[in-house]
Amino acid sequence: MSEEGKSSIEEAFAWAVKNGDLSNVKTAVEADPKILNKLDANQRGPAHWAADFNQVEVLTYLISKKVNVDQKDKYGITPLLAAVYEGHVESVALLVKSGASVKTEGPDGRTAVEAAESEPIKKALSGK
Numbered sequence: 001m002s003e004e005g006k007s008s009i010e011e012a013f014a015w016a017v018k019n020g021d022l023s024n025v026k027t028a029v030e031a032d033p034k035i036l037n038k039l040d041a042n043q044r045g046p047a048h049w050a051a052d053f054n055q056v057e058v059l060t061y062l063i064s065k066k067v068n069v070d071q072k073d074k075y076g077i078t079p080l081l082a083a084v085y086e087g088h089v090e091s092v093a094l095l096v097k098s099g100a101s102v103k104t105e106g107p108d109g110r111t112a113v114e115a116a117e118s119e120p121i122k123k124a125l126s127g128k
Helices: 008-019 022-031 033-037 046-052 056-064 079-086 089-097 119-125
Strands: none
Touching (some): 008 022, 022 056, 046 089, 079 089
């Protein structure tokens, strides 16, 4: 276990999600499906990491495995809000299509729609 209490398997899984290594993500999930529910020190899970790093293929796979797309981290940020804040149009569109709530408020009290700054993000949030 590392200093943060994560096993090397959990660390490898987080790295694979963040870096778009779909093969290793699948291997980890097949070995231990509970890894989909593991959260880091900030209460972020794999959907947050994939959305934050715009790993659309990985995010698609995670959603197919029923990962919680509305999981809030310790700051109240959902995967959708993370994708909006980072300007990741593809991740935003995928999360909206998958049923992520566009009405959840972030730590600043704004919803994803209110936080959207670019037209492509606004369009993705509308589901168009």
